[in-house]
Amino acid sequence: MSGKKENSMLEIHGLCASVEGTEILRGIDLEVKAGEVHAIMGPNGSGKSTLANVLAGREEYLVDAGTVQYNGIDLLELSAEERACEGIFLAFQYPVSIPGISNAYFLRSALNAIRRYREESEIDAVDFLELVRSRMDLVGMDEKLLHRSVNDGFSGGEKKRNEILQMAVLDPTLAILDETDSGLDIDALRIVAEGVNKLRKQERAIIVVTHYQRLLDYIVPDQVHVLSEGKIVRSGDKSLALELEKEGYSWLQADDARAGNNA
Amino acid sequence: MVAETWSKQVQTSSLTFDDQGTELKRRRQRALEQFEQHRFPGRKHEEWRYTPLSRLAAGPCAPLLESSQEIPFCPDLPGDMLAKVVIVNGEFRADLSDLSRLPSAIRVQSLAQLRHSDPDQLASLLDLYWTQDSHPFHDLSDALLDDGVHIEVVEEGAKIDAPIHILHVLDGQARAGSAHVTGLIQLAAGAQLQLVEEIRSVGEVLGNLRWGVGLDPRSILKRVRAFRPECASIYHGTRVVQQQDSRFEDLFCSSGGELIRNELHVSHEGTGCHCDLLGAYAGRGKNHLDHHTTIDHKVEDCTSKEIYRGVLSDQARGVFSGMIHVHPDAQRTDAKQSNDTILLSEGAEADTRPRLEIYADDVKCTHGATIGALDEDAIFYLRSRGVSPDEARKILVRAFTSVVFHGLEDRQLSDFIADEIQQSIDPQGTDHE
Ligand SMILES: Nc1ncnc2c1ncn2[C@@H]1O[C@H](COP(=O)(O)OP(=O)(O)OP(=O)(O)O)[C@@H](O)[C@H]1O
Ligand SMILES: [Mg+2]
Numbered sequence: 001m002s003g004k005k006e007n008s009m010l011e012i013h014g015l016c017a018s019v020e021g022t023e024i025l026r027g028i029d030l031e032v033k034a035g036e037v038h039a040i041m042g043p044n045g046s047g048k049s050t051l052a053n054v055l056a057g058r059e060e061y062l063v064d065a066g067t068v069q070y071n072g073i074d075l076l077e078l079s080a081e082e083r084a085c086e087g088i089f090l091a092f093q094y095p096v097s098i099p100g101i102s103n104a105y106f107l108r109s110a111l112n113a114i115r116r117y118r119e120e121s122e123i124d125a126v127d128f129l130e131l132v133r134s135r136m137d138l139v140g141m142d143e144k145l146l147h148r149s150v151n152d153g154f155s156g157g158e159k160k161r162n163e164i165l166q167m168a169v170l171d172p173t174l175a176i177l178d179e180t181d182s183g184l185d186i187d188a189l190r191i192v193a194e195g196v197n198k199l200r201k202q203e204r205a206i207i208v209v210t211h212y213q214r215l216l217d218y219i220v221p222d223q224v225h226v227l228s229e230g231k232i233v234r235s236g237d238k239s240l241a242l243e244l245e246k247e248g249y250s251w252l253q254a255d256d257a258r259a260g261n262n263a
Numbered sequence: 264m265v266a267e268t269w270s271k272q273v274q275t276s277s278l279t280f281d282d283q284g285t286e287l288k289r290r291r292q293r294a295l296e297q298f299e300q301h302r303f304p305g306r307k308h309e310e311w312r313y314t315p316l317s318r319l320a321a322g323p324c325a326p327l328l329e330s331s332q333e334i335p336f337c338p339d340l341p342g343d344m345l346a347k348v349v350i351v352n353g354e355f356r357a358d359l360s361d362l363s364r365l366p367s368a369i370r371v372q373s374l375a376q377l378r379h380s381d382p383d384q385l386a387s388l389l390d391l392y393w394t395q396d397s398h399p400f401h402d403l404s405d406a407l408l409d410d411g412v413h414i415e416v417v418e419e420g421a422k423i424d425a426p427i428h429i430l431h432v433l434d435g436q437a438r439a440g441s442a443h444v445t446g447l448i449q450l451a452a453g454a455q456l457q458l459v460e461e462i463r464s465v466g467e468v469l470g471n472l473r474w475g476v477g478l479d480p481r482s483i484l485k486r487v488r489a490f491r492p493e494c495a496s497i498y499h500g501t502r503v504v505q506q507q508d509s510r511f512e513d514l515f516c517s518s519g520g521e522l523i524r525n526e527l528h529v530s531h532e533g534t535g536c537h538c539d540l541l542g543a544y545a546g547r548g549k550n551h552l553d554h555h556t557t558i559d560h561k562v563e564d565c566t567s568k569e570i571y572r573g574v575l576s577d578q579a580r581g582v583f584s585g586m587i588h589v590h591p592d593a594q595r596t597d598a599k600q601s602n603d604t605i606l607l608s609e610g611a612e613a614d615t616r617p618r619l620e621i622y623a624d625d626v627k628c629t630h631g632a633t634i635g636a637l638d639e640d641a642i643f644y645l646r647s648r649g650v651s652p653d654e655a656r657k658i659l660v661r662a663f664t665s666v667v668f669h670g671l672e673d674r675q676l677s678d679f680i681a682d683e684i685q686q687s688i689d690p691q692g693t694d695h696e
Binding site: 055057058079080081083085086089090092095096098099100101105106109110113114117149166170192 | 302366636640641643644646647648649650651652654658659661662663664665
């Protein structure tokens with residue numbers, strides 16, 4: 001693993017963001033290198049999805065301070081669609097359903113948009129189908145879902161698998177998986193995690209947001225971070241997740257109290 | 264003043280017809296008088312309250328000249344058609360039509376032919392569909408009755424598999440003007456027929472198209488109407504008379520038009536009838552798209568389903584007025600109606616008026632109307648996958664209108680039309696000041 005990669009793929013410094021006037025991220029620092037998997041954990045409402053959405057370019061979240069460099073470019077300057085075309089992918093915690101548009105049409109529109117951005121030719125229907133089929137195998141998804149409306153009437157687990165299918169087809173450089181494990185049954189969790197593992201590669205980084213150590217048994221992270229009240233309060237290796245599983249987040253209050261006393 | 268011009272023009276033009284049948288003559292004369300008296304009703308008239316007929320009255324009333332070009336203006340519709348009927352500026356053009364593959368079960372002739380060979384039959388057919396109540400467009404059609412098409416499936420139980428393509432070309436390039444077309448369709452018992460009607464126009468034109476449709480017991484007519492992009496001003500009216508267990512399926516599609524007035528009147532005369540009235544439309548600029556439908560459930564055990572979906576940008580206006588009339592004998596009627604509109608701009612406007620008149624007690628009637636915007640979460644979802652906001656909106660427009668295309672078996676045709684509607688919207692919804 002000893003490479004000469006001194007440059008990070010993603011460098012976040014002092015990132016503060018708010019929504020509707022409420023401050024949610026309060027100074028995030030995070031570095032992710034190509035090939036790495038980082039896990040972000042933390043209590044409900046601590047800002048994990050907010051961080052994921054800010055990285056994906058959702059405009060409701062205002063960036064108040066800080067910088068985000070992605071492969072040497074200023075990510076915050078790009079629109080959501082430009083970020084996607086540059087290789088950022090967010091698997092939604094709550095995937096949106098779009099009645100009336102088939103999954104296949106959706107995926108092909110996305111893939112072609114990205115290919116046009118990269119000045120590649122659009123993919124034709126036959127090649128597309130072949131690609132999608134091979135990727136569906138990877139995530140263990142039923143082909144019937146390809147012809148149904150996007151996430152419309154999908155079960156919770158089907159929606160999450162569908163997110164991973166999109167990731168597998170769109171082939172991102174940085175994938176952010178926001179609670180892709182929640183809602184999956186035990187077998188589905190294993191299949192999806194194995195799918196994600198197959199998508200791990202040297203040129204790709206993955207950030208997984210999760211509440212459960214179980215996922216990290218499959219997708220072993222290089223680093224684990226704990227987000228609390230908009231800040232990363234602890235970072236460590238995979239053993240940190242095990243520790244959290246045992247102890248929960250009660251120590252956070254203790255830390256707070258200590259911080260309060262010191263102030 | 265403008266209306267003056269119209270009635271003068273109509274007077275002069277109507278003199279050029281030398282009708283043989285006395286009934287036809289009487290009809291023409293009566294229509295002439297009615298038009299002279301009422302002309303284009305103003306906004307005070309209930310049926311025309313939301314329709315800016317003054318725009319038409321100011322428009323071209325002279326007859327259109329013969330079209331110079333071949334069949335112009337836009338790419339052909341895809342699909343395998345059994346036959347093609349081409350009507351250019353109101354005239355049935357045998358030279359451009361292709362009826363060579365028609366089976367003997369079906370007869371197609373020009374209305375002009377019928378007018379000459381059997382004016383009395385024509386007059387009695389007209390009586391089936393158009394009473395002599397005053398209606399500006401039907402009066403014009405009667406006063407200027409000239410050409411069109413007469414389609415008859417004469418053999419009982421004949422199933423015509425591929426559609427007949429009816430192409431109206433309205434070409435005002437040589438001179439602005441109007442054209443008046445009457446179409447008559449009769450299906451024998453148990454017969455099945457599909458029509459793809461296409462309307463193309465260029466230049467300043469008023470098209471006045473009306474159809475009378477008679478469906479004998481157990482017959483099925485499926486019709487798609489494609490108003491191609493940049494449509495001029497069109498009145499399109501259809502009267503359908505359905506006998507027992509017959510079925511009428513209509514799909515109206517428009518990717519915009521100066522002023523389109525779409526009138527449908529379906530009358531269920533026999534038990535067990537069904538009709539589907541579906542529509543998808545997109546308006547931009549100052550387009551005005553106006554739908555007036557009436558379903559007369561006269562007898563028991565009939566059903567109807569009506570779904571109209573529109574997307575309006577700029578300062579376009581959509582009007583939907585849907586009457587469901589359940590007569591006292593029409594027990595166990597099941598009627599569904601909905602009209603949903605998406606407004607892409609502040610300046611766009613939709614008026615929707617479901618009207619139910621129910622005089623039977625054991626009936627199921629549902630109606631609903633929504634006016635809304637595109638789902639911002641869905642737009643972001645698409646953007647997060649690399650799709651530009653404009654394309655995302657277009658995709659969502661397609662998603663929104665897709666429900667009306669479900670029943671269309673020819674996927675190629677439905678994709679083509681759905682694409683055309685999708686491409687014609689103004690995704691920014693910009694208000695041009
Ligand atoms: N659009 C919004 N409008 C108002 N408040 C918001 C919005 N989005 C997030 N918040 C608030 O910001 C805080 C952080 O939310 P976020 O979704 O980032 O938490 P999370 O860490 O992902 O939680 P969970 O583990 O429950 O998914 C919460 O208090 C939430 O209510
Ligand atoms: Mg979350």
